[in-house]
Amino acid sequence: MVNQASHDTNGADMAAGYQLIEVKPVTGSFGAEIIGADLGRxxxxxxxxxxxxxxLNHGVIFFRDQDITPAQHVAFAKLFGKLDVHPFIPNLEGYPEIIALGGKPPGESSYARNANVWHTDLSYRQDPPIIAILHGLEIPDSGGDTMFADLCAAYDGLSDTMKAMLDGLVAVHSITQTKRTDELSSIKELKQLVWSLENVPPAEHPLICTxxxxxxxxxxxxQHFTAYLKDMQEHESKALLEMLKKHTNLPEYQCRFxxxxxxxxxxxNRRTQHYAVADYDKIRRMHRITVCGPQPR
Ligand SMILES: [Fe+2]
Incomplete structure (x- = not known):
């Protein structure tokens, strides 16, 4: 039996009193569709x-029919803060803040291979982005959904005993965590890994943030970037992280778009992780912008 999240998002919405948009929750606890907003204007x-x-209330929100240009995408994102530039994924020509995802068949796309695992964007950095805004440009007729999980609801769902045990622990997030053994079998791949570590060294974040x-x-x-818990023996860290990662995967904490x-x-991006479902064989193209913010605490 899963502990239900104590936070009543529908109640929060009633208090929020929206005048300009309609907010339709997509699950009992997490995610909402927004109707009545034109992001291009x-x-x-x-x-x-x-x-x-x-x-803030729903963790992830969705808009339909937003025929926006890259410039309009940037202008909208800038309302939420300074825009991030990805440390190594090439950006869209003329728009350093936009990364173009997809564009190749899934079998040839490193993006498709790396996005179908639960992750929080760039959590291996000291200052991961706080918000991400993803615009769908070319979408397969079927497949290619994105799943999201709410890490606030996951925290709320832990027992009080477990919450007390985890309080004060520090997790190390690293890009090296993403590598499979078969991806580290050549000098070229190992050199790439050294380059990544030199440019984006592992980051320490509190296991429980506010x-x-x-x-x-x-x-x-x-799943993708949290490598180990600091000041623990390897088998202790491994067992605890495995249990917690499994816990965050409960459907009660998820929605699917x-x-x-x-x-x-x-x-x-502070309270969610996501998973791009790689069940399509056509091109799937997206533009993503992320917004900078303070370190997780
Ligand atoms: Fe992502």
Whole structure:
């Protein structure tokens, strides 16, 4: 039996009193579709405030039919803070803040291979982005959904005994965690790994963070980048992380988004992890922008 999240997002929404948008939750606890916002137009301060509140309340929000240009995508993202530039994924020509994902058949795409694992974008950095905004440009007729998991609900679902045990622990997040043994069998691959480590060394984050805006606690781990728990024996760290990673995968903490051309997904990267389902054989192209923010604490 899963402990239910104590946070009532529907109640929070009623209190939020949206005037300009309709906010339709997509599950009992997490994720919402936003109706009535045109992200390509000048977004008023009032509309921006309502979108920000919906993001805070629901963790991930979805928009349909947003036929936006890269410049409009950038302008919208800038409302939420300074934009991030990815440390090594090439950016879109003329737009250093945008990374173009996909564009090759899934079998040839390193993005498709690396995104179908639960992860929080760039958690291996000291300062992972706080928000991501993904615009769907070319979407397969079927497949290619994105799944999201709520790490606040995952924290709420732990027993009080476990919460007390985890409090104060530190997790190390590393890009090396993403490598499979068969990807480290050549000098070229090992050199690439050394380059990654030199440019993006592992980052230490509290295992339990507090969301700076909502004050909610977050079980800040993900399958792809959380390598080990500091100051523990390897088998202790391994067993604990395995249990916690499995815990965050419970369907009660998840929602799943079916993409269409010009859909936009916007997630709070501080409290979520996501998984791009690699069950398609056609091109799937997206533009992503991420917003900088303070370190997880
Ligand atoms: Fe991602």
């Amino acid at each position: 000048d977004v008023s301060p009032e509309l921006h405030a309502e979108i920000n509140r919906a993001l 969301h700076p805006e909502s004050g909610r606690k977050i079980l800040y781990i993900n 079916r993409w269409q051309k010009n859909s936009v997904a916007m997630w709070d």
